[in-house]
Amino acid sequence: MTKIHSVLVGKAVRHVARLRGGSGSALPGLVVEKLDKSFVTKALAKLPHGTVIISGTNGKTTTTKMVVELLESQGLRVFTNKTGSNFSRGVAAALLSEMNARGKLKADIAVLEMDEAHAVHLAEKVKPRYTLLLNVMRDQLDRFGEIDHTAKLLHRVATATTNGVIVNRDDSRLLSEKFIGDLTADVSSFGVSNRLLQQFPSDDDMRSLSIKKRESLLNNNDTCLESIDGNSIKLTYDGKTKKVDLKVNGLYNMLNAVGAFALCREIMGEKINEAKMLDALSKVTPAFGRGEDIVVDGLPCQLILVKNPGGFRLGLQSFDPKGYAVMIAINDNYADGRDMSWLWDVEFDTLQPSGVSEISGSRGYDMALRLQYNDVSFLHVDTDLKRGLKNFLQSAEGKPKRIYCTYTAMMALRRELGKIADVKEVK
Amino acid sequence: MSDTKKTLTILHLYPRDMNIYGDYGNILVLKQRAKWHGYKPEIIEYNPGDNFPKNVDIVVGGGGQDSGQDKIQADLHKIGPTLQKLANSDTPMLVICGLYQLFGQFFQTQDKHIIKGIGILDIETIAKSERLIGNVTIRSKQFGDVIGYENHSGQTFLNEGAKPLGTVIRGTGNNSKDMTEGACTNNVIGSYLHGSLLPKNPKIADWLIEQAATKKYGSFKPGNIDDSLVPLAREHAMKRPR
Numbered sequence: 001m002t003k004i005h006s007v008l009v010g011k012a013v014r015h016v017a018r019l020r021g022g023s024g025s026a027l028p029g030l031v032v033e034k035l036d037k038s039f040v041t042k043a044l045a046k047l048p049h050g051t052v053i054i055s056g057t058n059g060k061t062t063t064t065k066m067v068v069e070l071l072e073s074q075g076l077r078v079f080t081n082k083t084g085s086n087f088s089r090g091v092a093a094a095l096l097s098e099m100n101a102r103g104k105l106k107a108d109i110a111v112l113e114m115d116e117a118h119a120v121h122l123a124e125k126v127k128p129r130y131t132l133l134l135n136v137m138r139d140q141l142d143r144f145g146e147i148d149h150t151a152k153l154l155h156r157v158a159t160a161t162t163n164g165v166i167v168n169r170d171d172s173r174l175l176s177e178k179f180i181g182d183l184t185a186d187v188s189s190f191g192v193s194n195r196l197l198q199q200f201p202s203d204d205d206m207r208s209l210s211i212k213k214r215e216s217l218l219n220n221n222d223t224c225l226e227s228i229d230g231n232s233i234k235l236t237y238d239g240k241t242k243k244v245d246l247k248v249n250g251l252y253n254m255l256n257a258v259g260a261f262a263l264c265r266e267i268m269g270e271k272i273n274e275a276k277m278l279d280a281l282s283k284v285t286p287a288f289g290r291g292e293d294i295v296v297d298g299l300p301c302q303l304i305l306v307k308n309p310g311g312f313r314l315g316l317q318s319f320d321p322k323g324y325a326v327m328i329a330i331n332d333n334y335a336d337g338r339d340m341s342w343l344w345d346v347e348f349d350t351l352q353p354s355g356v357s358e359i360s361g362s363r364g365y366d367m368a369l370r371l372q373y374n375d376v377s378f379l380h381v382d383t384d385l386k387r388g389l390k391n392f393l394q395s396a397e398g399k400p401k402r403i404y405c406t407y408t409a410m411m412a413l414r415r416e417l418g419k420i421a422d423v424k425e426v427k
Numbered sequence: 428m429s430d431t432k433k434t435l436t437i438l439h440l441y442p443r444d445m446n447i448y449g450d451y452g453n454i455l456v457l458k459q460r461a462k463w464h465g466y467k468p469e470i471i472e473y474n475p476g477d478n479f480p481k482n483v484d485i486v487v488g489g490g491g492q493d494s495g496q497d498k499i500q501a502d503l504h505k506i507g508p509t510l511q512k513l514a515n516s517d518t519p520m521l522v523i524c525g526l527y528q529l530f531g532q533f534f535q536t537q538d539k540h541i542i543k544g545i546g547i548l549d550i551e552t553i554a555k556s557e558r559l560i561g562n563v564t565i566r567s568k569q570f571g572d573v574i575g576y577e578n579h580s581g582q583t584f585l586n587e588g589a590k591p592l593g594t595v596i597r598g599t600g601n602n603s604k605d606m607t608e609g610a611c612t613n614n615v616i617g618s619y620l621h622g623s624l625l626p627k628n629p630k631i632a633d634w635l636i637e638q639a640a641t642k643k644y645g646s647f648k649p650g651n652i653d654d655s656l657v658p659l660a661r662e663h664a665m666k667r668p669r
Contacts, residue, residue: 369627
């Protein structure tokens, strides 16, 4: 069957799936892939600036969104997999919706968020020009197995990359000689100054008392988050120091912004319009549920996605609990990970002074036990998310709110909040 | 109160290299419950090359990645005789997953390579290609129903010298054949259960503390601990899919 046919069929399936009330993401992608196995590869191969992959454990969605905005500031038309369906079927579905009926994609470059396993499949087929690797942390070990295995997957992605690999140099697995030593693409890095490193503990430092000083092995081509003052950061690269006032808050979102900037500098090379890119950097915002503010009764209600110990610890360190009412919602559906062990690798000391208002989610009582052993007080537990949210909004009335939540809990809470507040639809 | 001065020293084996599945929760629960029972807990972290402390009342160890297990291997054999002496004199110990396997006679890798254990538990482990993953409930005579989460590809078989911790009601346990989970010898408990194990199974935690306190001070009087969350956490956990 010819390609135009598969595009048309895919579009039709997408339309029907949407009419039936689905998001129209996976099914049409599946159909079109069945019809034309190399559909994704062929479509991406035609892009003048090729494909960019963004992978790692934490920060993919936010960083991908930022990279898209930075590249658009340079006048590029960017294709991306916005839905967070970060597997090839999701990419196929996103391609379908962006293509005209002749199968032509109106874009100069593709920027794709991919989890580690799917990144390998796509990279070995598509050969990305650039790859940005954010971190390797413990995440849902019940699904992916060991963290060293995850690093090996990312190494295969880096090996398949043709022009440039950008790594987080503060991640010991990514900057090891073993990881970057045999890559054919140019390697560059991003990270934080040694002064800031204390605030970004890695999983390897989790159970040892002193944090080792990590020095960059790469002297050139490094983009560094030098210092943070409120929402203003100092960025050093290429022998320059720039002050940028950011819209994003939270340490990890700031580091994601620096990673995105490092990648886009590489992609643009000498053609970079630095003023425009820095201006775009100052305007980027986190992706939905990753520090997103939803206004409820005139006050912010912040949603912070937590899905592994590293992310939860960084989240707790990134946002000052003072003045905020806090809810924690822990689900254990497949997408969240079924094993609750990870909660015991997060320290909740920062919540001790003000306590937690509401605990919810299918594993709400596991979370409550965790807090009991951390001497953190809490007002109430209800495993039902709707009731939990209702309790929280009542008990925290008149206060800014913050909800730490696992993935499926976040999606459910956004739906509930959408009934009483303006919540952006995730397409 | 003089009781508050009674120290219990908890040795955390290899926190740097064997800590991957949240087994730190076991340390935290022992530390807090020892305190709530009126003792003064002292945690000592033991990493490869450290001096092994003289007075140890409880030994706890967790699971690691293959690379972590490689790093501690030689050191574990160095301190093996000391640990064996402690086990012989009824020092309570809890070892999970990776260290459970290495406390046994041997571990046979997928390519049939034999890694010797320190032999405190009379068990043998053989690596298989299938990974056993999911929620587990076991029934133990001593501790009632024990719940946790397993994630291992090694299958463990008990020899004569070891008794199982319990019989599997849901999940797989030691291996896919005999429905046993964990192994016990003297006051040493080995198990595959993460979760962490002790928060939702405080009976095991209190038993470890009781053995340590009785051995050191001749008696144990439990404190008054608010465990009202435990049945709720257990009830909800048991309702969840495998």
